[in-house]
Amino acid sequence: MYEIIVEHPAERFIKQLPKNEQEKILNLIEELSIKPRLGKELVGRLRGLRSLKTGIYRIIYRIEEMKLVVLVLRAGYRGNIYSKKIGK
Numbered sequence: 656m657y658e659i660i661v662e663h664p665a666e667r668f669i670k671q672l673p674k675n676e677q678e679k680i681l682n683l684i685e686e687l688s689i690k691p692r693l694g695k696e697l698v699g700r701l702r703g704l705r706s707l708k709t710g711i712y713r714i715i716y717r718i719e720e721m722k723l724v725v726l727v728l729r730a731g732y733r734g735n736i737y738s739k740k741i742g743k
Contacts, residue, residue: 665730
């Protein structure tokens with residue numbers, strides 16, 4: 656089982672959503688502890704990261720295999736999440 660670490664930018668976005676949307680996203684993030692490859696691999700400048708879809712939202716994360724950690728870097732709307740600078 657993988658440990659989940661949610662970075663501040665992702666946490667900040669999730670907290671500003673309505674409670675029911677927060678719950679959906681947090682449940683999906685929790686599922687990553689069991690199935691870390693649930694999201695699709697990203698390409699280009701985001702290579703090495705993965706994206707998980709839930710409705711109009713996207714969750715960008717990285718798997719750190721050696722530490723058994725899933726690091727959730729960003730969460731946001733599907734229309735602009737990929738254009739933001741994402742820390743690797």
